Amino acid sequence: MPCNIARIRVSGYEGGDQGNHGTPMQHLYAMPGHLIRRAHQISGALFAEELDGFDLTSVQFGALYAIRAHPGVDATRLSSLIAFDRSTLGGVIERLEAKGWIRRDPAPGDRRAKRLHLTAEGEKLLRDVEEPVRRVQERLLAPLPPGDRATFLRLLAQLTQLHAGTPGMDDCPE
Amino acid sequence: MPCNIARIRVSGYEGGDQGNHGTPMQHLYAMPGHLIRRAHQISGALFAEELDGFDLTSVQFGALYAIRAHPGVDATRLSSLIAFDRSTLGGVIERLEAKGWIRRDPAPGDRRAKRLHLTAEGEKLLRDVEEPVRRVQERLLAPLPPGDRATFLRLLAQLTQLHAGTPGMDDCPE
Protein backbone atom coordinates (compact mmCIF):
# COMPACT_ATOMS: atom_id res chain seq x y z
CA MET A 1 0.00 0.00 0.00
CA PRO A 2 2.17 2.86 -1.19
CA CYS A 3 1.11 5.83 0.79
CA ASN A 4 4.16 7.56 2.07
CA ILE A 5 2.24 10.75 2.53
CA ALA A 6 0.37 8.96 5.26
CA ARG A 7 2.64 10.29 7.93
CA ILE A 8 2.45 13.79 6.60
CA ARG A 9 -1.10 14.81 7.22
CA VAL A 10 -0.86 18.54 6.88
CA SER A 11 -3.21 20.34 9.19
CA GLY A 12 -4.88 23.37 7.78
CA TYR A 13 -3.51 26.51 9.30
CA GLU A 14 -5.92 28.17 11.69
CA GLY A 15 -3.71 30.99 12.73
CA GLY A 16 -2.27 29.70 15.95
CA ASP A 17 -1.03 32.39 18.29
CA GLN A 18 0.48 34.33 15.46
CA GLY A 19 0.24 37.41 17.67
CA ASN A 20 2.80 39.45 19.50
CA HIS A 21 6.20 38.27 18.54
CA GLY A 22 7.61 41.63 17.62
CA THR A 23 7.73 42.06 13.88
CA PRO A 24 4.82 40.47 12.02
CA MET A 25 6.97 38.34 9.76
CA GLN A 26 5.69 36.65 6.67
CA HIS A 27 3.70 33.53 7.31
CA LEU A 28 5.57 30.25 6.92
CA TYR A 29 3.02 28.93 4.46
CA ALA A 30 3.62 31.93 2.24
CA MET A 31 7.39 31.56 2.12
CA PRO A 32 8.68 30.27 -1.21
CA GLY A 33 11.19 28.13 0.64
CA HIS A 34 8.49 26.27 2.54
CA LEU A 35 6.34 25.81 -0.55
CA ILE A 36 9.25 24.49 -2.57
CA ARG A 37 10.09 22.04 0.19
CA ARG A 38 6.51 20.82 0.17
CA ALA A 39 6.49 20.47 -3.59
CA HIS A 40 9.69 18.48 -3.40
CA GLN A 41 8.19 16.28 -0.73
CA ILE A 42 5.08 15.67 -2.80
CA SER A 43 7.18 14.92 -5.85
CA GLY A 44 9.09 12.27 -3.95
CA ALA A 45 5.90 10.76 -2.60
CA LEU A 46 4.33 10.52 -6.05
CA PHE A 47 7.49 8.95 -7.42
CA ALA A 48 7.58 6.37 -4.66
CA GLU A 49 3.93 5.58 -5.24
CA GLU A 50 4.08 5.21 -9.02
CA LEU A 51 7.39 3.34 -8.92
CA ASP A 52 6.35 0.99 -6.16
CA GLY A 53 8.02 -2.36 -6.62
CA PHE A 54 10.85 -1.14 -8.85
CA ASP A 55 13.25 -0.52 -5.95
CA LEU A 56 14.21 2.77 -7.59
CA THR A 57 14.29 6.21 -6.03
CA SER A 58 13.83 9.45 -7.93
CA VAL A 59 17.48 10.26 -7.34
CA GLN A 60 18.59 6.91 -8.70
CA PHE A 61 16.32 7.39 -11.70
CA GLY A 62 17.89 10.75 -12.45
CA ALA A 63 21.37 9.28 -12.33
CA LEU A 64 20.45 6.32 -14.53
CA TYR A 65 18.69 8.56 -16.98
CA ALA A 66 21.69 10.85 -17.31
CA ILE A 67 24.10 7.96 -17.67
CA ARG A 68 22.02 6.66 -20.56
CA ALA A 69 22.19 10.06 -22.22
CA HIS A 70 25.94 10.35 -21.55
CA PRO A 71 27.46 6.88 -21.78
CA GLY A 72 30.92 6.78 -20.30
CA VAL A 73 30.73 9.89 -18.10
CA ASP A 74 32.73 9.93 -14.93
CA ALA A 75 31.06 10.54 -11.59
CA THR A 76 32.26 14.10 -11.20
CA ARG A 77 30.92 15.21 -14.56
CA LEU A 78 27.69 13.35 -13.92
CA SER A 79 27.20 15.16 -10.63
CA SER A 80 27.53 18.42 -12.49
CA LEU A 81 25.12 17.33 -15.22
CA ILE A 82 22.29 16.49 -12.87
CA ALA A 83 23.24 18.82 -10.01
CA PHE A 84 23.92 16.15 -7.41
CA ASP A 85 26.43 16.74 -4.70
CA ARG A 86 29.57 14.78 -5.51
CA SER A 87 29.57 13.00 -2.17
CA THR A 88 25.93 12.06 -2.46
CA LEU A 89 26.41 10.71 -5.94
CA GLY A 90 29.07 8.32 -4.68
CA GLY A 91 26.56 6.39 -2.64
CA VAL A 92 23.95 6.51 -5.39
CA ILE A 93 26.37 5.04 -7.91
CA GLU A 94 27.37 2.38 -5.43
CA ARG A 95 23.77 1.27 -5.00
CA LEU A 96 23.07 1.38 -8.74
CA GLU A 97 26.10 -0.82 -9.34
CA ALA A 98 25.09 -3.19 -6.55
CA LYS A 99 21.72 -3.64 -8.22
CA GLY A 100 23.42 -4.45 -11.50
CA TRP A 101 22.08 -1.48 -13.44
CA ILE A 102 25.39 0.22 -14.19
CA ARG A 103 29.03 -0.71 -14.69
CA ARG A 104 32.10 1.24 -13.55
CA ASP A 105 34.93 0.71 -16.02
CA PRO A 106 38.41 2.16 -15.65
CA ALA A 107 38.92 5.08 -18.02
CA PRO A 108 41.59 4.36 -20.62
CA GLY A 109 44.27 6.99 -20.29
CA ASP A 110 43.31 8.20 -16.80
CA ARG A 111 43.85 5.91 -13.89
CA ARG A 112 41.84 8.20 -11.61
CA ALA A 113 38.53 8.20 -13.43
CA LYS A 114 35.95 5.46 -13.79
CA ARG A 115 33.51 5.61 -16.66
CA LEU A 116 29.85 4.84 -16.10
CA HIS A 117 27.70 2.75 -18.44
CA LEU A 118 24.27 1.19 -18.21
CA THR A 119 24.08 -2.60 -18.20
CA ALA A 120 21.47 -4.43 -20.24
CA GLU A 121 19.41 -4.70 -17.06
CA GLY A 122 19.74 -0.95 -16.55
CA GLU A 123 18.52 -0.29 -20.08
CA LYS A 124 15.56 -2.56 -19.55
CA LEU A 125 14.71 -0.96 -16.24
CA LEU A 126 14.71 2.51 -17.77
CA ARG A 127 12.34 1.33 -20.48
CA ASP A 128 10.06 -0.26 -17.90
CA VAL A 129 9.84 2.78 -15.65
CA GLU A 130 9.29 5.23 -18.45
CA GLU A 131 5.53 5.16 -18.16
CA PRO A 132 5.36 5.39 -14.36
CA VAL A 133 7.81 8.29 -14.40
CA ARG A 134 5.74 10.05 -17.01
CA ARG A 135 2.70 9.63 -14.79
CA VAL A 136 4.57 11.17 -11.86
CA GLN A 137 5.27 14.30 -13.87
CA GLU A 138 1.66 14.47 -15.01
CA ARG A 139 0.22 14.00 -11.56
CA LEU A 140 2.59 16.57 -10.13
CA LEU A 141 1.12 19.29 -12.29
CA ALA A 142 -2.40 17.89 -12.34
CA PRO A 143 -3.75 20.19 -9.60
CA LEU A 144 -2.95 23.25 -11.69
CA PRO A 145 -5.39 24.50 -14.30
CA PRO A 146 -4.21 23.11 -17.66
CA GLY A 147 -3.48 26.58 -18.93
CA ASP A 148 -1.21 27.35 -16.01
CA ARG A 149 0.97 24.26 -16.18
CA ALA A 150 3.27 25.53 -18.89
CA THR A 151 3.56 28.86 -17.12
CA PHE A 152 4.53 27.17 -13.90
CA LEU A 153 7.12 25.01 -15.61
CA ARG A 154 8.55 27.99 -17.44
CA LEU A 155 8.92 30.03 -14.27
CA LEU A 156 10.39 27.08 -12.42
CA ALA A 157 12.95 26.49 -15.15
CA GLN A 158 13.75 30.17 -15.28
CA LEU A 159 14.25 30.31 -11.54
CA THR A 160 16.61 27.35 -11.42
CA GLN A 161 18.58 28.33 -14.49
CA LEU A 162 19.13 31.92 -13.53
CA HIS A 163 20.22 31.05 -10.02
CA ALA A 164 23.31 29.41 -11.45
CA GLY A 165 24.65 32.89 -12.16
CA THR A 166 23.47 34.70 -9.05
CA PRO A 167 26.23 36.58 -7.30
CA GLY A 168 26.96 34.74 -4.11
CA MET A 169 26.15 31.44 -5.76
CA ASP A 170 28.94 31.95 -8.20
CA ASP A 171 31.83 33.35 -6.22
CA CYS A 172 33.60 30.08 -6.57
CA PRO A 173 36.45 29.34 -8.91
CA GLU A 174 35.13 28.15 -12.22
CA MET B 1 32.99 32.09 2.61
CA PRO B 2 29.55 30.49 2.38
CA CYS B 3 29.28 29.02 -1.05
CA ASN B 4 27.66 25.65 -0.71
CA ILE B 5 26.65 25.69 -4.33
CA ALA B 6 30.33 25.38 -5.09
CA ARG B 7 30.13 21.65 -5.42
CA ILE B 8 27.09 21.80 -7.60
CA ARG B 9 28.33 23.39 -10.76
CA VAL B 10 25.62 22.51 -13.16
CA SER B 11 26.91 21.93 -16.64
CA GLY B 12 24.77 23.25 -19.40
CA TYR B 13 23.09 20.49 -21.27
CA GLU B 14 24.53 19.93 -24.72
CA GLY B 15 22.39 17.03 -25.73
CA GLY B 16 24.62 14.13 -24.89
CA ASP B 17 23.80 10.98 -26.80
CA GLN B 18 20.10 11.54 -26.37
CA GLY B 19 19.57 9.37 -29.43
CA ASN B 20 18.32 5.86 -29.89
CA HIS B 21 17.01 4.59 -26.62
CA GLY B 22 13.67 3.48 -27.88
CA THR B 23 10.98 5.96 -26.90
CA PRO B 24 12.09 9.58 -26.97
CA MET B 25 11.13 10.30 -23.37
CA GLN B 26 10.85 13.76 -21.98
CA HIS B 27 14.13 15.40 -21.18
CA LEU B 28 15.23 15.31 -17.55
CA TYR B 29 15.66 19.07 -17.42
CA ALA B 30 12.06 19.52 -18.50
CA MET B 31 10.61 17.24 -15.83
CA PRO B 32 8.82 19.10 -13.04
CA GLY B 33 10.30 16.66 -10.54
CA HIS B 34 13.84 17.54 -11.49
CA LEU B 35 13.17 21.26 -11.52
CA ILE B 36 11.50 21.14 -8.13
CA ARG B 37 14.45 19.23 -6.72
CA ARG B 38 16.79 21.90 -8.07
CA ALA B 39 14.68 24.68 -6.64
CA HIS B 40 14.72 22.96 -3.28
CA GLN B 41 18.46 22.58 -3.49
CA ILE B 42 18.92 26.25 -4.34
CA SER B 43 16.58 27.23 -1.54
CA GLY B 44 18.67 25.31 0.96
CA ALA B 45 21.88 26.81 -0.37
CA LEU B 46 20.57 30.35 -0.10
CA PHE B 47 19.36 29.67 3.42
CA ALA B 48 22.73 28.29 4.45
CA GLU B 49 24.45 31.26 2.93
CA GLU B 50 22.29 33.97 4.48
CA LEU B 51 22.13 32.21 7.85
CA ASP B 52 25.84 31.49 7.99
CA GLY B 53 27.00 31.59 11.59
CA PHE B 54 23.60 31.03 13.18
CA ASP B 55 23.97 27.24 13.31
CA LEU B 56 20.39 26.96 12.09
CA THR B 57 19.09 24.92 9.18
CA SER B 58 15.98 25.76 7.19
CA VAL B 59 14.26 22.76 8.70
CA GLN B 60 15.12 23.86 12.22
CA PHE B 61 13.90 27.36 11.42
CA GLY B 62 10.58 26.02 10.23
CA ALA B 63 10.12 24.05 13.42
CA LEU B 64 11.07 26.97 15.66
CA TYR B 65 8.83 29.29 13.72
CA ALA B 66 5.85 27.00 14.06
CA ILE B 67 6.47 26.41 17.76
CA ARG B 68 6.41 30.16 18.29
CA ALA B 69 3.08 30.37 16.50
CA HIS B 70 1.70 27.38 18.41
CA PRO B 71 3.17 27.41 21.92
CA GLY B 72 2.65 24.12 23.68
CA VAL B 73 2.10 21.91 20.65
CA ASP B 74 3.17 18.32 20.86
CA ALA B 75 5.57 16.86 18.34
CA THR B 76 2.97 14.91 16.42
CA ARG B 77 0.74 17.91 15.84
CA LEU B 78 3.74 20.04 14.98
CA SER B 79 4.83 17.55 12.33
CA SER B 80 1.40 17.85 10.79
CA LEU B 81 1.44 21.65 10.92
CA ILE B 82 4.68 22.01 9.01
CA ALA B 83 4.53 18.78 7.02
CA PHE B 84 7.60 17.16 8.53
CA ASP B 85 7.81 13.44 8.84
CA ARG B 86 7.25 12.46 12.44
CA SER B 87 10.49 10.53 12.65
CA THR B 88 12.49 13.36 11.14
CA LEU B 89 10.99 15.86 13.52
CA GLY B 90 12.19 13.82 16.47
CA GLY B 91 15.80 14.50 15.64
CA VAL B 92 15.13 18.13 14.79
CA ILE B 93 13.47 18.71 18.15
CA GLU B 94 16.31 16.95 19.89
CA ARG B 95 18.84 19.28 18.29
CA LEU B 96 16.76 22.38 18.98
CA GLU B 97 16.51 21.37 22.61
CA ALA B 98 20.24 20.63 22.81
CA LYS B 99 20.95 24.13 21.56
CA GLY B 100 18.69 25.57 24.21
CA TRP B 101 16.13 27.10 21.88
CA ILE B 102 13.12 25.04 22.98
CA ARG B 103 11.84 23.25 26.06
CA ARG B 104 9.96 19.96 26.23
CA ASP B 105 7.56 20.02 29.15
CA PRO B 106 5.35 17.12 30.21
CA ALA B 107 1.76 17.74 29.19
CA PRO B 108 -0.56 18.01 32.19
CA GLY B 109 -3.23 15.35 31.89
CA ASP B 110 -1.38 13.20 29.34
CA ARG B 111 1.71 11.38 30.41
CA ARG B 112 2.54 10.49 26.81
CA ALA B 113 2.76 13.94 25.27
CA LYS B 114 5.43 16.57 25.72
CA ARG B 115 4.58 20.15 24.98
CA LEU B 116 7.00 22.34 23.07
CA HIS B 117 7.83 25.93 23.96
CA LEU B 118 10.48 28.40 22.87
CA THR B 119 13.03 29.46 25.44
CA ALA B 120 14.08 33.09 25.75
CA GLU B 121 17.13 32.23 23.65
CA GLY B 122 14.87 30.70 21.04
CA GLU B 123 12.75 33.83 20.92
CA LYS B 124 15.83 35.97 20.51
CA LEU B 125 17.22 33.74 17.80
CA LEU B 126 14.01 33.97 15.81
CA ARG B 127 14.11 37.76 16.04
CA ASP B 128 17.74 37.79 14.94
CA VAL B 129 17.25 35.56 11.91
CA GLU B 130 14.15 37.31 10.70
CA GLU B 131 15.99 39.57 8.32
CA PRO B 132 18.29 36.91 6.84
CA VAL B 133 15.32 34.62 6.32
CA ARG B 134 13.44 37.38 4.59
CA ARG B 135 16.42 37.89 2.28
CA VAL B 136 16.43 34.18 1.43
CA GLN B 137 12.83 34.37 0.27
CA GLU B 138 13.56 37.50 -1.75
CA ARG B 139 16.65 36.09 -3.40
CA LEU B 140 14.84 32.88 -4.21
CA LEU B 141 12.34 34.72 -6.40
CA ALA B 142 14.75 37.40 -7.57
CA PRO B 143 15.54 35.74 -10.92
CA LEU B 144 11.91 35.96 -11.94
CA PRO B 145 10.51 39.10 -13.52
CA PRO B 146 8.81 41.08 -10.72
CA GLY B 147 5.45 40.64 -12.34
CA ASP B 148 5.79 36.87 -12.43
CA ARG B 149 6.76 36.34 -8.80
CA ALA B 150 3.25 36.46 -7.41
CA THR B 151 2.06 34.17 -10.17
CA PHE B 152 4.76 31.66 -9.39
CA LEU B 153 3.96 31.74 -5.69
CA ARG B 154 0.27 31.38 -6.36
CA LEU B 155 0.75 28.34 -8.58
CA LEU B 156 3.19 26.80 -6.15
CA ALA B 157 0.77 27.25 -3.25
CA GLN B 158 -2.06 25.89 -5.35
CA LEU B 159 -0.03 22.84 -6.32
CA THR B 160 0.96 21.97 -2.77
CA GLN B 161 -2.45 22.63 -1.28
CA LEU B 162 -4.43 20.68 -3.80
CA HIS B 163 -2.14 17.70 -3.59
CA ALA B 164 -3.25 17.15 -0.02
CA GLY B 165 -6.55 15.85 -1.35
CA THR B 166 -5.33 13.95 -4.37
CA PRO B 167 -6.68 10.42 -4.54
CA GLY B 168 -3.79 8.13 -3.82
CA MET B 169 -2.27 10.65 -1.47
CA ASP B 170 -5.27 10.39 0.74
CA ASP B 171 -6.08 6.71 0.94
CA CYS B 172 -4.83 6.62 4.48
CA PRO B 173 -6.93 6.44 7.59
CA GLU B 174 -7.77 9.89 8.72
Added chain:
DNA sequence: TGCTTATTGACCGCATACGGTCTTTTCAAC
Protein backbone atom coordinates in the same frame (compact mmCIF):
# COMPACT_ATOMS: atom_id res chain seq x y z
C1' DT C 1 -14.81 -2.44 34.81
C1' DG C 2 -12.17 -4.82 31.32
C1' DC C 3 -10.85 -5.15 26.54
C1' DT C 4 -9.76 -3.22 22.18
C1' DT C 5 -8.04 0.44 19.69
C1' DA C 6 -5.82 4.78 19.00
C1' DT C 7 -2.24 8.01 20.10
C1' DT C 8 2.41 9.60 21.49
C1' DG C 9 7.11 9.34 21.58
C1' DA C 10 11.32 6.55 21.01
C1' DC C 11 13.94 3.80 18.22
C1' DC C 12 16.07 1.42 13.97
C1' DG C 13 17.44 1.21 9.15
C1' DC C 14 18.20 3.00 4.70
C1' DA C 15 18.76 6.78 1.28
C1' DT C 16 19.83 11.35 0.29
C1' DA C 17 22.33 15.96 1.01
C1' DC C 18 26.31 18.40 1.84
C1' DG C 19 30.72 20.05 3.89
C1' DG C 20 35.34 18.53 4.75
C1' DT C 21 39.70 15.79 4.19
C1' DC C 22 42.87 12.47 2.10
C1' DT C 23 45.26 9.78 -1.53
C1' DT C 24 46.29 8.99 -6.14
C1' DT C 25 47.08 10.66 -10.43
C1' DT C 26 47.41 14.08 -14.05
C1' DC C 27 49.11 18.17 -16.10
C1' DA C 28 51.32 22.38 -16.75
C1' DA C 29 54.85 25.54 -15.73
C1' DC C 30 59.42 26.22 -14.74
Added chain:
DNA sequence: GTTGAAAAGACCGTATGCGGTCAATAAGCA
Protein backbone atom coordinates in the same frame (compact mmCIF):
# COMPACT_ATOMS: atom_id res chain seq x y z
C1' DG D 1 62.55 16.50 -15.39
C1' DT D 2 60.84 17.90 -11.05
C1' DT D 3 57.46 20.29 -8.66
C1' DG D 4 53.12 22.36 -7.50
C1' DA D 5 48.30 23.05 -8.69
C1' DA D 6 44.25 20.72 -10.24
C1' DA D 7 41.24 16.80 -10.79
C1' DA D 8 39.01 12.28 -9.48
C1' DG D 9 37.44 9.10 -6.25
C1' DA D 10 37.09 7.43 -1.44
C1' DC D 11 35.92 8.46 3.08
C1' DC D 12 33.82 10.64 7.40
C1' DG D 13 30.45 13.37 10.12
C1' DT D 14 26.09 15.63 10.59
C1' DA D 15 21.27 16.63 9.21
C1' DT D 16 17.11 15.35 6.75
C1' DG D 17 13.48 12.27 4.96
C1' DC D 18 10.77 8.43 5.44
C1' DG D 19 9.10 3.64 6.40
C1' DG D 20 8.71 0.43 10.12
C1' DT D 21 8.30 -1.32 14.97
C1' DC D 22 7.68 -1.02 19.98
C1' DA D 23 6.23 0.31 24.68
C1' DA D 24 3.51 3.32 27.43
C1' DT D 25 -0.60 5.57 27.91
C1' DA D 26 -5.28 7.17 26.82
C1' DA D 27 -9.91 6.66 25.18
C1' DG D 28 -13.94 4.38 23.49
C1' DC D 29 -16.96 0.68 24.07
C1' DA D 30 -19.28 -3.58 25.63
